[in-house]
Amino acid sequence: MRRPGSWSSVRYGRWDGTQEIEVDVSEIFDEIADALLYHGDPMSALRELMNRGMRTKDGGDILGLKEVLERLKQRRSELFGKYDPSGKASEIDNAIRSILESERRALEEYLEAASNSKDAPRIAQAEELYLNDQLTLDSLGPSIASKIQSLGNYDFLSPTAKRDFDDLRESLEREFVEGFFESAKNSLSTMTPEDLENFREMIGALNSLIEAHNANEDTSEAFEAFMDRYGGSFPPGIANTQELLDHLLTQMAAASLAFGAMSQEQQMELANLAQNVNGDLDLSWAISQLMRSLSPMMDSMRFDPRSFRGSDPMSIGQAGQVLDELSQLDSIESYLRSIGTPGDLSRLDFDQISELLGEKEASSLRRLSELTKQLEDAGLIGMSDERLTLSAGGLRAIGQKMLQEVFDDLDASRLGGHDLKRRGVGVDKDFETKPYEFGDPLNLSLGKTLANTIVRQRGGLPLKVEVEDFEIETTEAMVSASTVLCLDLSLSMPLRDNFLAAKKVAVALSTLISTAYPKDYLAIVGFSEVAHVIKPMDLPSVSWDYVYGTNMEDALRQSRTLLRRRSGRKQIILVTDGEPTAHILENGEPFFSYPPARETILATLSEVNRCTKAGITINSFVLDATDYLVDFMNQVAKINRGKVFYSDPSDLGKYVLVDFMAQRTS
Template sequence: MMRGVRFSPYTGREKTPFEKYMDVFKELLLYTSGDVNEAIDWLRELDKQYDISGDPDYKTDQFLEDLMKKGMLREEIRPDGRIQQVPSARMEQLIRQNALEQIFGKLKKTPSGNHRTKKAGTGDELAENLRPYAFGDPITSIDMHQSLLNAQRNSGIDHFQIREDDLVVRETFHNSQVSTVLMIDISHSMILYGEDRITPAKKVALALSELIRIRYPKDTLDIIVFGDDAWPISVGEIPYLQVGPYHTNTVAGLQLAVDILRKRRAPNKQIFMITDGKPSCLKESDGSYYKNSFGLDDYIVGRCLNMAAQCRRLQIPITTFMIARDPYLQQFIKKFTQANKGKALYVGLRNLGEIILDDFEKNRTRKL
């Protein structure tokens, strides 16, 4: 220990009143599906109870004024002619970054295609292992330093010469690409029984999209939502997702996911599905809907299991994140997972994102 030096715990930089407000406001925008007015109303109520900024001279009105000055909000004309405030592109980016930090931690940007497979050979990322040169190895992979040392040891300084047996190459790993489809259940059951399951699902989608953008830019992520039907959405639409008066057409979601992945050229493909686990709807070939909200319908379940098996034949693993605790529904997910030979994770809402990150990283090397 140094004499005359006193150490104290590092507390970090104190957040400004604006930053304290912003932390809460970003969360409220997700809960209100991007409704700025509703988020501000909640902000005022929370400020009354908890004094968010800790500064009597900085209140919600000042924060709202600063948001406009900093370009975090923009004005939009509604269909009825009224002007409303909506999040700007900059605010949407901050929401994605916030979700990434909350769920996945702080990650630094690395070169594109940054995931290692278990396959050695001619690749584009240097490894630590050396092996003897073999015909066909590119010259650029030869480790000249070690090869010269081998030649010196084998032939001596006086009769120095390099033979093929002296040459060694450094192993490389292939940087592979992964195409992922993230399916989000937006059926009415995602907000039933006093549980908000859709907000954590939105956070995961935002964080996963930001993760791929900054760390794996060669990868692709497609996001789809499914209720009575299934349709793709953009990253920019995620904060504004709302649960609808829908049943759960899991088959339609899987069919759309497969159609998307068929068009992707990446060698590795996978589906993540966030759901409460109860399929209750099908769209028939004549365009009509078959629905059954009571229990697990054998006809609907059978179609779901067929889709799971089809994905298995196409070598598309499905990882299902089950966010309901009903053992009856968990039995269906177990059968579904067995048909696909994928994975099922029965998780609470708090650790949903952490498990998705873990599985996303693992699935990159699953088939290689």
């Protein structure tokens, strides 16, 4: 707690990945909005966000699973690129070579000194010793184990060679003992006789336990007794003989990795080496017997020293750490690739991930695990029939997001690019103004708007008008309108990347009418092979139809039926990317043909004529128009006298909403 009268200090600095990322729930919702509309499923949208991550408004990065998996791959590559499993064996070979060179020099110097003495008996003795010892040194076996065994029985002439050999054997002794048993952190030579005897008994008891386990005997009581007495030599949490065996196999794998022992024959040589690195014969035999028992089980470890390509030699302890880290990385990767929801990430050990990969990766996964709960707590999504769905609040939020996106992209040049009459939305102006809100017609009061800019800027030129400065003129009365939005849901829409843009328009238009013109009527008709009415509340979850066919005739017919008893201005807004390829036959069945059949064209134009006679204006917004489609839409416009707009998907929203307001105010 801060002392009374003291001031808290705040330091600012570049975000480096270690700070905790604070993410507003609105940021999360904005990030999934497009995916939510495209897939129509909150969980699919959250999975997509989980995989790609996001950048927060304050400049921080929340890494996605794709980046975290890449970081796992890099860390694994770093480990493989650092160490050389054959390095330890090479290190021992070089040490033995140096010992032999020291001993041979001593023998030569001894023989030379005897020769210089002119003492015949001394010379004879020196020559015999020289020849015998050189023969012994030349006859050392090819393996490290055989060399250690032979040199252990050899009477060194060189004190330096003797000291270096004793140091080498002691270091190897420490490698084996410390690598397998956590309680033995010092050389056995420093143990008291009592400690040494206890250590012998432990390895003997361990060998007996493994032998009984391999014979399929019940070892539960023997295991409990063993761990009660020797449990301090092993990591905590080992619960049974099999888990103890798994731990020992990992240590055996580490020993094999450290000495580059890939085959069982090499591992047996490793056991021979363990047997010859300590003067205590009983203990050496027990350790080598343990390694011999473990060696046949090593096939299941599935590691290959050839994966390593570095230059640093490894001790058994280092090899154990490397294998443990690689195992953890594999386990994390396997889990990350199997998860289905952000909530599944909560089962991860974030402290472990921080230690293995870094705090940025751990913090990102922690934040991703909280995505669903944050949106649920904010009332934007919820569970319905064991399925994640948008709530009423989420529906409003997605609509406002799409509407704001369209209006944010509107500018004077866009508005001026259309033949629009700027008369306001009422019969007469009442000469009052109000701050502009999304959904309001842009009847700007220029004087009030510029005055707001000057106040906000506190003077100065040039004036930079912001949306918050907009002031619009209000009107006395509102003209009601009835609109049906016909939305093409045929398979060509997603295949040509037009589906998301069209769906955004539908959501934005629905939100605009429900918020700015609540007395207006809006219906939505989706069409592909056939047409069907879509409730506005179901719009975010609507997906394309996995069928071929663009049935404009059925869409226009159902729209005309919906508008039959509606008042005010009646219009159909048609959004499509294809010519009519389907219509309804007299028996009620859909007919499909591509290229479009003549009867389909005639049936569609006949419905256009019926809509025209019913006083319904058809304004069409066409994406990716072909010459054939342009010719057809020109016929529609000629019959109905509505407008046809040929738009890019990125401009579709602006075209539809600007034209809608223009039609409403004309």
